[in-house]
Each structure stands twice: as C-alpha cells, then as structure tokens.
Amino acid sequence: MIGKQDFQHVAEYVYEIPASFRPGMRVPARMYADEKILEAALPDKAAEQLVNTAMLPGVTKYVLAMPDVHQGYGPPIGGVIPVDEATGVISPGATGYDINCGVRLLRSELSADAVMPFMQELVDTLFRFVPSGVGKGGDIRLKGSEMDDLLIRGALWAIERGYGEPEDAELTEEGGSMPGADPGAVSAAAKARGGDQVGTLGSGNHFIEVGRVDEIYDEEVAKAFGLFHGQFVLWVHSGSRGLGHQVCTDYVKSFQLAMRKYDIQVPDRELVCAPFNSPEGQAYFGAMVCAANYAWANRQVLANRARQAIYQVLANHNLSAELRMVYDVAHNIVKRETYEIDGKPLKMIIHRKGATRAFGPGQASVPERYRAIGQPVLVPGDMGTASYVLVGTQGAMEQTFGSACHGAGRAMSRSAAVKQIRGQDLQARLKEKGITVKGGSWEGLAEEAPEAYKDVNRVVNVIHNAGIARKVARTVPLGVIKG
Amino acid sequence: MAIPYERIEHTADLAIRVTGEDLPQLFVNAAAALFDMMTEPPAVVDRQHEVVVESVDLEGLLVDWLNQLIFMHEVRGETYTRFEITAFSPGELRATVYGGPTSRKLKTIKAATFHALIVAETETGAQAQIVFDV
Numbered sequence: 001m002i003g004k005q006d007f008q009h010v011a012e013y014v015y016e017i018p019a020s021f022r023p024g025m026r027v028p029a030r031m032y033a034d035e036k037i038l039e040a041a042l043p044d045k046a047a048e049q050l051v052n053t054a055m056l057p058g059v060t061k062y063v064l065a066m067p068d069v070h071q072g073y074g075p076p077i078g079g080v081i082p083v084d085e086a087t088g089v090i091s092p093g094a095t096g097y098d099i100n101c102g103v104r105l106l107r108s109e110l111s112a113d114a115v116m117p118f119m120q121e122l123v124d125t126l127f128r129f130v131p132s133g134v135g136k137g138g139d140i141r142l143k144g145s146e147m148d149d150l151l152i153r154g155a156l157w158a159i160e161r162g163y164g165e166p167e168d169a170e171l172t173e174e175g176g177s178m179p180g181a182d183p184g185a186v187s188a189a190a191k192a193r194g195g196d197q198v199g200t201l202g203s204g205n206h207f208i209e210v211g212r213v214d215e216i217y218d219e220e221v222a223k224a225f226g227l228f229h230g231q232f233v234l235w236v237h238s239g240s241r242g243l244g245h246q247v248c249t250d251y252v253k254s255f256q257l258a259m260r261k262y263d264i265q266v267p268d269r270e271l272v273c274a275p276f277n278s279p280e281g282q283a284y285f286g287a288m289v290c291a292a293n294y295a296w297a298n299r300q301v302l303a304n305r306a307r308q309a310i311y312q313v314l315a316n317h318n319l320s321a322e323l324r325m326v327y328d329v330a331h332n333i334v335k336r337e338t339y340e341i342d343g344k345p346l347k348m349i350i351h352r353k354g355a356t357r358a359f360g361p362g363q364a365s366v367p368e369r370y371r372a373i374g375q376p377v378l379v380p381g382d383m384g385t386a387s388y389v390l391v392g393t394q395g396a397m398e399q400t401f402g403s404a405c406h407g408a409g410r411a412m413s414r415s416a417a418v419k420q421i422r423g424q425d426l427q428a429r430l431k432e433k434g435i436t437v438k439g440g441s442w443e444g445l446a447e448e449a450p451e452a453y454k455d456v457n458r459v460v461n462v463i464h465n466a467g468i469a470r471k472v473a474r475t476v477p478l479g480v481i482k483g
Numbered sequence: 484m485a486i487p488y489e490r491i492e493h494t495a496d497l498a499i500r501v502t503g504e505d506l507p508q509l510f511v512n513a514a515a516a517l518f519d520m521m522t523e524p525p526a527v528v529d530r531q532h533e534v535v536v537e538s539v540d541l542e543g544l545l546v547d548w549l550n551q552l553i554f555m556h557e558v559r560g561e562t563y564t565r566f567e568i569t570a571f572s573p574g575e576l577r578a579t580v581y582g583g584p585t586s587r588k589l590k591t592i593k594a595a596t597f598h599a600l601i602v603a604e605t606e607t608g609a610q611a612q613i614v615f616d617v
Contacts, residue, residue: 044494071494073598073614097593097616134588192558203591204617242557245593245616249550252597256539269542269597410495414617441589 002047004039007031013466016062017051024055024267031065032400034462040411040454041069046076052267053081057275058088060341060348064400066355067462068409068454072096074270077354077410080403085336085347089264089273090281092251092288094351096332099247099288100295101206101239102356103378104172104303104328105389107225108321112212112232112478115314116434119210122313123436123479126208129309130302132201132483133440140198140301147191148183150198154293155328158198158300164307168300171367172328173357173375176296180336182286186243187250190287194243194294199301201238203444203483207383208306209235214386215474221391224373225326227473234310234323235387235475236303237380239332240295247291251284276349285334292333299328326389327367327376331356331406339401350401358392358404358469366392377469379460381408383437383480384430384450388460388471395467404469408456417452418443439482448482488516497592497615498599502608506541507568509602509609510548510576514566517549517615518556521590525562525583534578541573542602545611548576549595560585592617 007015010030015038017029029050031038041047046069053063053075060082069078074093081094115122131138142150150157155169155176169176201208213231216222227233240247258274259266266272274280307323314320335350335357358377359366366375377390385408396402412420423442426449430437439445464471488501501516503509536551538544552563563582570577593616601612 046494073496073596073616077495093597097596134591189554189558193554195558246554249554249594253538253543253547253550256543260539269600272597413492413494414497415490415492443589 002051003042007038013462019054022051025051027054027059028062029054030062031069032462032466033067034458037067037458037462044071046071049074049076050079052271053079053094055267056081056083056089056091056271056273057264058083060084064403066403066405067459068354068405068407070410072353074268075353078405079353080355080401081351082401083349085276085349088276088349090276090284090334090349091271091273091351092248092255092284093270093272094353095248095288095334096353097245097248098239098332099244099291100330101332102295102299102328102330103380104236104299105326105378106234106303106323107227107326108232108323110232110319110321111230113230114319115232116478118313118317119436119479122210122310123438123481125309125313126306127438127481129305130201130208130481131199132481134203134483136200136483137196138198138200141196142198143195147195150297151183151186151290151293152181153177154296155300158297163301163304168325171325172296173330176300176328178289178292180286181289181293182283183290185283185287186247186290190243190246190250193246194241197241197243198298199305200241201302201483202241203440205448206238207480207482208302209383209477210479211235211387211475211477213473214476217471217473218391221373221472224370225376225389225472226324227326227389233475234306235380236299236306238299238302240291241298243294244291247287251287255280288334292330296328327378329356329378337402352403354406355403356406357402358396359402360392360394360397377404379405379407379456381456382450382453383448383477384433384435385456387475388456389473390460390463390469391472392469393467396469400468404463405459408453408459410452411454412452414447417449418446421446421449421451435477436479437482445482486515486519487512491612493614497617498612500610500612502610504608506604506609507571509611510545510568511566513545513549513611513613514552514563517552517592518562518564521556521588521592522562522585523587523589524564526586527583528564528581529583530561531579531581534580536576538574542597542600544573544576545602545613546595546597546600549613553592553594556585590617
C-alpha cells in the first residue's frame with residue numbers, strides 16, 4: 001500500500017509521487033492536500049488509482065488528485081488526467097458512468113429569512129414537482145429524432161420548449177450545448193434508457209437544495225456573481241441518468257477490443273482507452289458530448305421545475321422572486337483544452353472525474369459577464385454542512401490544468417454509513433440544526449449523512465490557499481430533497 | 484435459499500464477493516445478488532426473456548451479463564428472480580431469465596465495472612469480486 005513516505009512534499013499543499021515510483025508511470029502523480037487530508041486519503045485505494053492513471057499513453061506533465069480525493073473504480077474520484085491530444089488516449093472509465101454529473105446554482109433577490117417560516121411547505125412542494133428517487137421516470141418521453149435533437153442541443157433544447165430562459169444557457173459551462181455531439185455514436189440502448197428520464201433527479205448523491213448565503217469572502221466578485229449575505233439560493237445536482245451510464249458501459253465494453261487493436265496495456269481494466277485520434281476514440285468523444293448535453297438539458301428542466309415549485313409556494317405567502325442563474329459546472333467530463341507545455345501551446349484532452357473546471361480571468365470560453373474575473377467554481381458540500389462558490393484563477397491555469405475540487409468527497413463507505421446511521425435519526429438531527437430534509441429512502445439518506453463526507457471547509461481551504469480558486473461565498477442548507 | 488454473496492467495503496460504490504459451485508452457477512448467483520440489492524422481489528413472475536451475451540473473455544462476460552440485466556431492468560421495468568443458463572463459454576453466454584414487473588426499488592445501480600474484478604475457479608467451485616457504480 002502507498003504510504004506517506006512515498007510522497008515528496010513539493011509545495012505547501014502539493015504532495016507528489018515521482019514517476020520513478022513504479023514501472024509504467026509516464027509522469028508524476030500529484031495530490032493537492034494538507035497533511036491531515038493526505039493521511040486520511042491513504043487507507044483506501046485512491047493513491048494506487050492515481051498512480052495507475054499516470055500510466056495512460058499520452059499523459060502529460062502530471063496527473064492530479066484534488067483534496068476531495070477518494071477511491072473510485074478506475075481513476076480516483078477527484079482526479080484530473082491531462083493527455084496530449086495528438087498522441088494520447090481518451091478513456092470512458094476515466095470520465096465515469098454519470099457523464100456530466102454536475103451542479104447548478106441559482107440566486108434570488110429574496111433573503112432566506114423571508115422563506116424560513118414555510119420551509120417544510122417549500123421542501124414538500126419541491127418533492128412533488130421534481131421526479132426523484134430510485135428508478136423514477138419523468139413525464140418527458142423522447143424517441144427518435146427528438147432525442148437526437150436533445151443530444152445535440154442540450155440545455156437549448158429544453159429552453160426552446162419553455163423550460164427556462166436563454167440566460168440560463170449563457171451562464172452554463174459550454175453554453176449548456178457542447179459542440180462535437182454525434183448522436184449516431186450513442187447506442188439505441190442508451191437512448192432507450194434515457195427515454196423517460198429528462199427532468200428527473202435520480203438518487204445517490206443527487207439533490208436539490210435551497211439555502212442561505214452565510215459568508216461573503218470577496219465582496220467584489222460576489223457582487224459580480226450576483227450574491228449577497230443572507231440571500232436565498234437554489235442548488236441543483238444531477239447528471240446524465242441512464243443515458244450517460246449506458247454510454248459509458250457501451251464504450252468500456254467496446255474499448256476492450258480497441259485496446260488489443262492498438263496494443264495498449266493499462267493496469268486497471270476500467271481505465272480502458274483508445275487513441276483520441278482513432279475512429280473508436282472519436283466515437284466515444286461524440287457519444288460523451290451527447291451524454292453531457294443530455295445532462296445539461298436535464299439540469300435545465302430540473303432547475304425550472306424547482307423554480308415553479310418555489311414560485312408557487314412564495315405566491316401562497318404573497319411573496320415573489322426571480323431565480324436567476326449564477327452558473328452550471330460539470331464534474332465528470334472530458335474536455336478539449338489548450339495549455340502551454342514547454343513554452344508552446346499544446347492541444348490536450350482533460351479528463352475530470354470528480355473535478356471541476358476552474359478557469360481564471362481572460363479565458364474565451366467563460367461567459368462574457370464573468371470573463372474578466374474568472375468563472376464561478378461551484379463546490380457542493382454534504383447536506384448538513386455548507387457549499388461554496390469560488391472563482392477560478394490564473395493559478396489553476398498554471399498548476400492544475402484549470403481544475404479544482406468538486407465537493408467534500410466521501411470519507412466513509414455507503415455500507416458503513418448505513419450500519420452506523422439511521423435515516424430517521426439523521427432527519428431529526430438535521431431538523432434541529434434548522435435543515436429540513438426529504439428523501440426517497442431512509443437508507444439513501446443515511447448513505448449521504450454529513451459524517452460520511454470529508455470536511456468541505458478543509459477541502460476548499462486547500463484549493464484557496466494553494467491559489468487554484470479563491471473563496472467568494474459560502475451557503476448553508478435550509479431545505480434539501482434527495483432521491 | 485440465501486444467495487451466496489457478501490458486501491465488501493468501498494468508499495463510494497458498492498462491491499461484492501459472490502460464489503458458486505461452478506462458473507455458470509456463479510453467474511446465476513451474481514445476477515441474483517444484483518437484483519437482491521436493487522429491488523424487492525416482484526409480486527408476480529410472469530415474464531421470461533432469452534438473453535445472449537458475447538464478450539472478449541470471462542471477466543468481460545460477467546460484466547456484460549450483469550450490465551445487460553441492469554439495462555433490461557431499467558428499460559422494461561422488470562425484476563428477474565430466476566436465471567437458467569443454457570450455454571456457457573468464456574466468450575458467450577445464453578440464458579433464459581424469468582421475472583415480473585418491478586414492485587419496489589431499493590437502490591439504483593448504474594453499472595458493473597471492471598475495477599478490481601476477479602472471476603476465478605477455486606477448489607470448491609468459483610468466486611467473483613465485482614465493483615458496481617452506484
């Protein structure tokens with residue numbers, strides 16, 4: 001097992017395993033952490049998995065783990081795998097089954113105090129309006145060319161059908177509609193699995209949360225993001241549902257043959273890959289983009305349903321507000337981005353698996369409104385603690401291939417959480433703290449208990465102190481619905 | 484009869500160890516374990532389907548078999564309780580699966596993965612270790 005002694009402490013918050021550590025490593029493996037996070041991360045297989053990713057063909061400079069790192073099923077969660085586009089590989093397992101699992105934040109002009117008196121009603125109404133939970137389908141059923149249209153247009157598809165405003169897509173990563181989609185590369189099975197799931201939350205760690213901004217760290221940037229102290233905000237966390245899962249399953253299967261064709265060996269079969277510039281690699285990328293667009297359409301519909309629920313409840317109490325976008329980010333995705341390597345621009349494939357893009361000032365792909373300051377970096381925490389809004393920096397561009405953490409990161413296995421925590425007790429405990437939670441199953445709730453997660457404050461402080469993304473605001477949960 | 488499987492610790496996902504008296508029975512038990520975790524038994528068992536899975540090797544066959552069942556479960560809304568393997572080789576499996584409309588879902592499983600996958604014959608039969616993404 002990899003121990004602390006195997007890491008070199010190369011910077012205050014950077015621990016590195018050199019490429020010489022194990023045969024097959026092409027680059028070093030870097031972990032962003034403080035000492036406590038590093039020590040807590042060592043008992044599970046995350047460090048081993050990180051070392052494995054350093055063996056992929058075409059990996060460049062180093063592979064990275066963010067401070068929310070934990071064991072996954074291929075790369076570690078919290079992993080960033082940067083690959084030279086011309087010579088390197090693309091890996092479906094390194095992107096994940098929930099392609100474009102991501103999070104969206106909306107803001108209002110209301111203070112959270114104004115809605116606290118009817119929080120239970122708000123949570124109950126959200127639960128009614130938003131299909132959530134294990135295997136729950138929705139009322140949008142897609143087939144044939146309509147599905148293909150959604151896979152190409154993403155959030156724009158949903159907005160054109162009345163689910164929200166053009167501004168929602170403008171303030172989404174990739175405009176909610178990533179170029180490069182190839183619906184022909186998405187199997188009939190994947191389209192069938194996603195046929196009735198647009199606008200559904202799913203289960204596991206997906207949630208919708210209403211909260212209060214309880215800390216502002218950077219007044220100027222907060223103002224640019226439209227955030228203020230005491231503000232009532234809405235978080236939506238979900239992904240590409242069964243369609244994305246099936247795309248990953250399909251390509252992990254078909255790439256087993258591609259590996260033999262291109263004579264590639266990997267230390268973990270879940271890291272199966274193919275050259276990006278190959279028919280197989282291009283097909284997966286085209287399918288991955290479709291799944292990413294599906295997730296953006298999904299979050300667009302979900303957020304709009306949540307808006308409708310909130311507006312209805314506010315109207316019952318003679319209040320009104322407009323919930324407007326702050327931003328929407330992906331944290332399981334592959335992107336084509338250019339970085340300076342050895343003084344020259346290099347086109348790269350960046351796999352982010354439980355990691356969020358964190359572009360700094362002056363980047364063309366950041367919406368015009370935020371371009372001069374940097375993109376919002378949204379980091380949802382567990383349902384009992386807090387979530388953060390940060391801003392991307394030049395430091396991220398230089399250090400981490402424009403990447404930051406994605407959440408608190410799990411610390412306890414699901415089975416251990418269910419053994420130790422009763423969902424009903426958890427709900428009561430959170431209620432005492434002023435947090436109203438409604439979930440689809442008690443076991444599902446227990447699995448997502450705050451104690452099952454790392455300390456998000458600690459994780460975010462590493463990102464902030466390492467100069468990757470700067471803290472802008474913190475929100476605390478008031479009402480949460482989970483699948 | 485109890486399905487011979489147990490949960491193994493994994494931080495974020497779901498991992499199991501499952502046994503069987505031989506490889507085909509192992510595959511049957513793995514399928515039964517999958518549904519044991521995902522759903523309650525169906526109220527009626529009135530459906531059957533023929534399933535054919537082809538794969539590159541034995542490990543791939545187990546992953547593909549379980550993922551095919553996950554797909555059918557989600558798209559048809561069915562839960563399967565009996566699995567009859569009619570042909571078995573490392574590259575191909577044919578089976579008839581019996582089940583009914585899903586009554587109550589317990590957990591969503593996105594897929595069976597290749598991570599830390601073990602499929603092996605042992606002195607007493609066969610054993611597998613599988614990590615599922617949840």
